[in-house]
Amino acid sequence: MALSEQEILAGLAEIVNEETGLAADAVQPDKNFTDDLDIDSLSMMTIVVNAEEKFGVRIPDEDVKNLQTVGDAVSYIQSAQG
């Protein structure tokens, strides 16, 4: 069953926290991964791969650059779930 936006956000926040140590409640839809959360491209790749595993989706490398904000990622995962 497809997860809600809120559930995806919570799951993503958990992954970001695991990878970066950032508090989960700092991971909000309007936050930019690079400018607001200070996540570099290597950490982003880890987050993406962990998100693929957690949500059972595939996020091709060429799509990762379009995921600028946490909200972008949540929407992408939600639509990829089908």
Place this chain on the structure above:
Amino acid sequence: MATENRTKVVVTGLGATTPLGGDVPTTWQAALEGRSGARALEHDWVERYELPVTFAAEVAVRPEDQLAKVETRRLDPSGQYALAAAREAWKDAGSPEVDPLRLGAVVASGIGGVWTLLNSYDVLKEKGPRRVFPLTVPMLMPNGPAAAISLELGARAGTHTPVSACASGAEAMAYGMDMIRSGRADIVVCGGTEAAIHPLPIAGFAAMQALSTRNDDPAAASRPYDAGRDGFVLGEGAGIVVIESEEHAKARGARIYAELVSAGLTSDAHHIAAPDPEGSGASRAMLFALESGGLSPADVVHLNAHATSTPVGDLAELNAIRGALGKDADHVAISATKSMTGHLLGAAGALEGIFCVLALHHRLAPPTINLDDPDPAVDLDVVRKDPRPLPAGDIVALNNSFGFGGHNVAVAFRSV
């Protein structure tokens, strides 16, 4: 050799995580009490691979208890140990305010990130390339720990990683000293780290018959100079020191533990792994350290021996000490602290350098444990059972470290 007008280098901070303790005070106290850090390994891989050696000297405090979770995720265990030890050393030195362009980091490893290398290979085989952690390469490279410390402290005068097997940690201290003497840095964080208690190095060392197989009594297995010694005990951990020019240390009012006087570095060109039984390369290292430091054999009152508890190596080193110091070798209190810590490979020289510094600072040579039945060929004064007081006045200690590949490093320290 000209020793006048040379920049005096002093030791102002100490840090370590070892099989005896998670920091320097705990480690030193355990060493004075003659405790062993060797224990049976409680990992499923010991049985899975039917390892012939089932014990080792693992760090007493897990890095997860010393570092943030995100730090342990991004560093190989060798980097984790180094970072924990460097933080202690830096704090112990008074967290100096220093120009980053004058601060260096020299942190050695004998083997590098073997856990990361092999775990990542398992991930590649089982889950494919996309699941290989993006920081795999910076984690497995042997200069990873040095780089982590450089980043932590903002060291920009140069970051280096000497690799010379079990002489690496001592070589790092020599390199750091040279950075200060050559004018490249005022202050250097230097030492060694190792995290190789992994089934592959255990199997490899065991295949060479280098490891003790005293599986029924791990605490008694590391027994340098004892007639019953049968190989070394694999250890792990890190030792890091802060060294600086005396001028820099005095200008900031730092506490000075000891002077790092000089070092001698030579090579055997004899055999890839076996020591030269005459110990001539090791002798030359000690002599060079003495001569280049303007020291005489009579100045040396204490020596922390490489003494790993192998049948051939321990005696070769004693021959070398006799060869370098002549009759003055008779009044040297020799300690073989690997009897307690096991062999920390690339961190050994750094940890034993710290023991030398503390021995001078506290005027107390740590004991050699498990020396119940000395090998009849041992004709020098080995400190047994209890710590031995060292004399007052200006005294010198030597630290020997030797590595596979024929590397010999002797480092000289003087009391202040």
